Each structure stands twice: as structure tokens, then as C-alpha cells.
Amino acid sequence: MNETGERRLRELFQRLAESRSLRDGISAFESFFHGLTWKLIPPERGDTAGLTKTELVRLTGTPPRGRRISPGDTARIFAAVEKAGSSGKPEGFSYGTGMNGFCCPLMTEGTIFGSILLCGVKEDIPVNMRVLFKAFMDTIIREIRKEAELKELNETIRPRAIALSTVHTVHRLMGSTLDIGELLPRVARLSLQVLRANRCSIKLVDKKRKTLLPMTTVDLREKKAKLKKVEIGKYAPGRAVKNGRIIRMKNYLAVPFIEEEVLGVITLYDKFDGSEFTDYDAEIMKTLAEQAVIAIRNAQLYQEQENLTMASIKCIAMLLQERSHGVRRAEASFLKLINIIGRKFDMNENEIKMMQYAAMLHDTGQISVPERVLLKKGVLTGKEYAAVKAHPSKGATILSGMKPLRPIVPIIRYHHENYDGTGYPRGLKGQDIPLGARILAVISAFEAMITKKPYREALTVEAAVKEVRKNAGTQFDPQVVKVFCAAAAHKNVVKLLEKELGGA
Amino acid sequence: MKDKLRKIVENKLARDILAFFHMNQGSIDTVSGVSAWVREDKKKTEAVLDSLVKAGMLEQNSSGSTKGYCYTRDRKAMKIIKEIIEGNG
Numbered sequence: 222m223n224e225t226g227e228r229r230l231r232e233l234f235q236r237l238a239e240s241r242s243l244r245d246g247i248s249a250f251e252s253f254f255h256g257l258t259w260k261l262i263p264p265e266r267g268d269t270a271g272l273t274k275t276e277l278v279r280l281t282g283t284p285p286r287g288r289r290i291s292p293g294d295t296a297r298i299f300a301a302v303e304k305a306g307s308s309g310k311p312e313g314f315s316y317g318t319g320m321n322g323f324c325c326p327l328m329t330e331g332t333i334f335g336s337i338l339l340c341g342v343k344e345d346i347p348v349n350m351r352v353l354f355k356a357f358m359d360t361i362i363r364e365i366r367k368e369a370e371l372k373e374l375n376e377t378i379r380p381r382a383i384a385l386s387t388v389h390t391v392h393r394l395m396g397s398t399l400d401i402g403e404l405l406p407r408v409a410r411l412s413l414q415v416l417r418a419n420r421c422s423i424k425l426v427d428k429k430r431k432t433l434l435p436m437t438t439v440d441l442r443e444k445k446a447k448l449k450k451v452e453i454g455k456y457a458p459g460r461a462v463k464n465g466r467i468i469r470m471k472n473y474l475a476v477p478f479i480e481e482e483v484l485g486v487i488t489l490y491d492k493f494d495g496s497e498f499t500d501y502d503a504e505i506m507k508t509l510a511e512q513a514v515i516a517i518r519n520a521q522l523y524q525e526q527e528n529l530t531m532a533s534i535k536c537i538a539m540l541l542q543e544r545s546h547g548v549r550r551a552e553a554s555f556l557k558l559i560n561i562i563g564r565k566f567d568m569n570e571n572e573i574k575m576m577q578y579a580a581m582l583h584d585t586g587q588i589s590v591p592e593r594v595l596l597k598k599g600v601l602t603g604k605e606y607a608a609v610k611a612h613p614s615k616g617a618t619i620l621s622g623m624k625p626l627r628p629i630v631p632i633i634r635y636h637h638e639n640y641d642g643t644g645y646p647r648g649l650k651g652q653d654i655p656l657g658a659r660i661l662a663v664i665s666a667f668e669a670m671i672t673k674k675p676y677r678e679a680l681t682v683e684a685a686v687k688e689v690r691k692n693a694g695t696q697f698d699p700q701v702v703k704v705f706c707a708a709a710a711h712k713n714v715v716k717l718l719e720k721e722l723g724g725a
Numbered sequence: 726m727k728d729k730l731r732k733i734v735e736n737k738l739a740r741d742i743l744a745f746f747h748m749n750q751g752s753i754d755t756v757s758g759v760s761a762w763v764r765e766d767k768k769k770t771e772a773v774l775d776s777l778v779k780a781g782m783l784e785q786n787s788s789g790s791t792k793g794y795c796y797t798r799d800r801k802a803m804k805i806i807k808e809i810i811e812g813n814g
Contacts, residue, residue, distance in 0.1 A: 384751075384752075386754050387751065387753045389758075390753045390754050390755050390758060390791070393755075397789035397790075415753060417750055
């Protein structure tokens with residue numbers, strides 16, 4: 222038997238010795254066999270069977286008190302212990318003047334790990350009672366063993382299950398954002414919580430793969446967090462990245478973010494309770510870092526896709542502008558204006574971004590309007606006006622083919638609806654017009670007024686704002702106009718407009 | 726704070742939840758997870774978790790629809806919880 226097996230048997234014997242069920246069961250036997258004494262005998266071998274003579278005298282109840290047990294009786298008892306230990310069956314014996322006892326082996330899965338010696342009975346102990354007692358002992362041992370196994374399982378599995386559940390929760394918390402600016406501080410905070418550390422910094426490898434760029438540092442001791450660049454190969458974070466391995470010291474733990482190549486490193490400092498970082502901490506942090514890598518890559522890919530979408534939109538917007546011969550667009554100013562207005566209307570980041578896309582693409586449908594109509598200085602004919610009026614719907618149809626832009630389709634379709642119901646294409650009124658479309662109606666009208674066209678001069682910002690205000694309640698939603706006017710007066714917007722329109 | 730906490734832990738579920746987080750201080754878990762560890766109904770668990778967050782005994786990390794609960798970092802609160810859980814408070 223190996224060391225673990227022997228240890229388990231010793232533990233089982235100890236648990237049996239402390240078992241309440243054993244005492245209760247033997248008490249029941251005592252009511253049948255008056256004067257019953259007993260002792261558990263560990264699996265040691267040898268003549269004494271682990272018993273001292275004093276114990277034997279006490280157990281056998283050899284009268285009078287203190288009288289020495291005869292060598293013959295001792296030999297008979299030891300022989301019964303020996304025989305029970307080898308046969309696995311209870312063995313009876315007699316001693317003194319008509320005293321009886323028996324020895325019952327303690328067995329688990331065919332292995333004998335000790336015995337129980339019962340003595341001091343004046344009556345005969347029938348064989349079937351010995352067999353019954355053995356069955357009772359087997360049941361008790363089975364119960365104790367099961368209990369021990371359950372306890373061991375609980376002690377082994379539960380902490381791992383709790384850790385696994387934590388890792389799963391952290392994964393969900395990390396994966397629910399695609400904004401890297403939001404993701405990295407969140408990864409740092411969650412890691413601090415799981416490892417109960419005081420400080421966490423995340424650095425990502427730069428494009429030239431020479432330096433680690435500091436992305437976020439969270440220090441829960443309210444120490445001022447310093448963001449420092451680190452050369453790859455230097456200090457713990459730099460070495461962890463260079464070697465692609467975890468570096469664990471007493472008070473810090475640097476874990477690289479590894480995908481196909483090393484993306485960066487997360488470093489934790491100073492455990493909350495002053496203890497050292499352990500192997501277990503490193504194991505947990507490695508798992509969290511693996512999840513963080515997936516979340517970081519997703520966020521980076523999403524950002525790249527966003528950049529690509531934005532570049533495509535800008536490209537389309539430039540082509541449209543080129544076609545309508547607009548002289549200058551105050552693009553940054555409009556994006557800023559939309560941002561301020563969107564926040565006032567409790568829009569989330571994504572909704573604001575969609576509003577910005579809509580503002581840049583609102584005239585996509587003009588692609589279907591002949592250039593001569595777009596540039597015409599005089600009054601439009603009925604046919605020409607019909608073509609112009611169709612541009613919001615045409616634009617919506619064109620953009621609905623691009624899945625990422627679907628949220629802006631209703632904004633584009635209805636941005637020429639008037640608040641009083643006199644607009645086009647459907648003559649929607651008031652709150653029936655989507656909020657985005659009501660906002661875009663104001664923004665696009667403002668943009669058109671301050672942009673120089675071949676057939677007319679641009680209005681000043683002040684004049685355009687005045688014109689917008691004048692049309693509140695008829696063409697425009699008065700609430701949107703109010704928010705717009707406040708946003709247009711915002712110092713950052715004023716500065717941007719001056720900068721972008723200054724040379725127009 | 727101690728009196729407030731003492732009142733909260735008169736509720737057995739609150740005591741069980743605090744004991745869980747005290748024993749597993751690095752754990753971050755959802756309502757479902759915690760309710761499994763303390764073997765209690767999710768709704769009851771969520772209500773008690775929120776009251777413990779409000780009392781400053783636990784912290785909550787939220788993102789989207791996911792809420793993760795974890796142990797406080799407030800040393801004073803941790804000391805009081807330890808006393809109460811270990812029966813010295």
C-alpha cells in the first residue's frame with residue numbers, strides 16, 4: 222500500500238475512534254451483554270497487539286481489581302486478535318472464570334486497518350451476535366468513510382469551483398465592453414479584487430515592439446498613479462513581456478498578455494493583507510490574463526473596424542460634398558455639437574456615434590438627384606422638386622444595405638420631416654418623428670445655412686442660429702432647438718466653429 | 726457601523742453571504758453564483774446582496790446586464806465582519 226493509502230487508513234481509524242455512532246451502537250450491545258468493555262486496536266503487529274497489560278486488565282475486568290491476568294488468558298486473547306486480523310472474521314475467546322469476549326476486525330474495501338476488542342461478558346456470546354456486530358461495524362466504517370470522502374471532495378472541489386465561478390463572472394464583466402478605454406481600467410480593478418492587491422498597472426506593447434506603453438494604473442491606496450513607459454526587457458513588466466513568462470516576487474506579480482505574440486503585461490503590486498503572492502495567485506492571474514487578451518483583442522478589432530467605418534463614411538461624405546460643390550464643412554464642430562446635444566437627451570455612446578454618422582451621411586440620397594438640379598439657382602420645377610424630396614428615402618434605402626448603419630436609416634429617412642407635419646417624405650408630426658431625425662433636422666439645416674454654396678453665400682453662425690430659433694415649433698422641435706442653441710453657444714463649439722469656418 | 730451590521734446579520738442569509746465572502750475574499754460572483762454557494766433562492770439572495778452593498782459590506786461591479794458582487798476592501802468593515810462571523814463581536 223502506498224503512503225497516501227496508509228495515511229487514509231490511519232485517518233479512518235482516528236475518525237472511527239471519535240465516532241459518536243460507534244459509542245451509541247456499542248451502548249445498544251451493552252444492554253444485551255452486561256459489563257461489556259471495549260477498545261479499538263490500531264493495526265500494529267506484535268505480541269501485545271498494541272495493548273498494555275494495564276489496559277488488558279481493565280478491559281478483561283479480571284477480578285479482583287489489580288490482579289494480574291494469567292499468561293494463558295493473555296495468549297488466548299492475543300491469538301484471537303491475531304486470527305481476526307488475518308481471517309477478517311470475528312473471533313471469540315474465553316478467559317478467567319467463565320468470562321467471554323471477541324475480537325472483530327475493522328475492514329474497509331477488503332483491507333483490515335485494526336480491530337475492536339470486546340471483553341468482560343459473563344454470558345456466552347453467540348456466533349450470530351458476533352456476525353451482527355461485524356455487520357454493524359462495517360456499516361459504521363462505510364458511513365465514516367463516505368463522510369470523509371465527501372468532506373475531502375468538498376475541501377478540494379469547492380475552492381476550485383468558487384474560483385472557476387469568479388473567473389466566469391470576471392469574463393462576463395470584461396467581455397461586455399468593446400471600448401478599450403473602459404476595458405483596461407475594468408480589467409485592472411477586477412484583478413485587484415480577485416488577488417486582493419493594492420495596485421495594478423496594464424501596459425501594452427507599442428507598434429515597434431520596443432516599448433511598453435502605460436495604458437492604466439489603479440492604486441487603491443489613493444497614491445497618485447504614475448504612468449511610465451517601460452523598455453521591453455527592463456523591470457518586471459518588461460522582463461515578463463520579453464520572456465513571455467510570469468514573474469512572481471514577494472510583492473509583485475507580472476503576467477504577460479499572450480495571444481500569438483505578447484500584447485502587453487498586467488502587473489499587480491502589494492497584497493492587501495501584506496502577504497506574498499503565491500503560485501495559486503499566479504495561476505488565477507494567468508487565467509484572467511488569458512481572458513483579458515481575448516477582450517483586449519476584441520476591443521482592438523472593434524476599434525479598427527470602427528475606424529474603417531468612420532473613414533468610409535468620411536470618404537462618402539467628401540464625395541457627396543464634392544458633388545454639391547459645398548465649399549467647407551465644419552465637421553469637427555458638428556460632431557462636437559451632436560455630442561453635446563446627444564448627452565442632453567440622455568443618449569448613450571453608441572447612439573451619439575450613430576447620430577454623428579447620420580449627420581455625415583444625411584444627404585447620401587442626393588446621389589440620385591441630378592447635379593444640375595443640386596446646383597440650380599432658380600426655382601425648381603415640380604419634377605425637380607420631387608427628385609429633391611425623394612432624397613431622404615433614397616438615402617435610407619442605400620444605407621439600409623450596410624448592416625452597421627441600420628440604426629441611422631430612420632434618422633436619414635425622416636430628417637426632412639417638419640415638426641408641424643409639413644415636411645417630407647411622410648408628413649410625420651411632433652413626437653412621431655424619431656428623436657434622431659428631429660435633432661438631425663436642426664443640425665443639417667444649420668450646416669446648410671453656414672455653408673457657402675455656388676448659388677448663395679453662407680450665413681454667419683449667429684444669423685443661422687437666429688433662423689433656427691425662428692423656426693422652432695414649425696419646422697423644428699422647440700425642445701431640440703433650445704438644446705441646440707445652448708450647445709451652439711458652448712465655448713468649445715464656438716472655438717471650433719471659428720477655427721473651421723474662419724477662412725470660409 | 727457595527728450596530729447597523731449587527732442588525733443586518735440577524736438575517737441568517739445575510740450572515741451566510743458575509744461568511745462566504747469572508748472565507749473567499751477574492752471571489753466575485755453573480756446572484757446565481759452566490760445563491761448556489763449559500764443554497765438559497767435567487768430573489769432573496771439578490772435582495773440581501775443589495776442590502777449588504779448598501780451597508781458597505783460588499784462591493785458591486787456592473788457591466789451591461791452582468792452584476793458581480795465581491796467582498797469589501799474597507800479594513801474597518803472587514804474587522805467588524807470578522808468579529809461577527811467568528812462570534813467575537
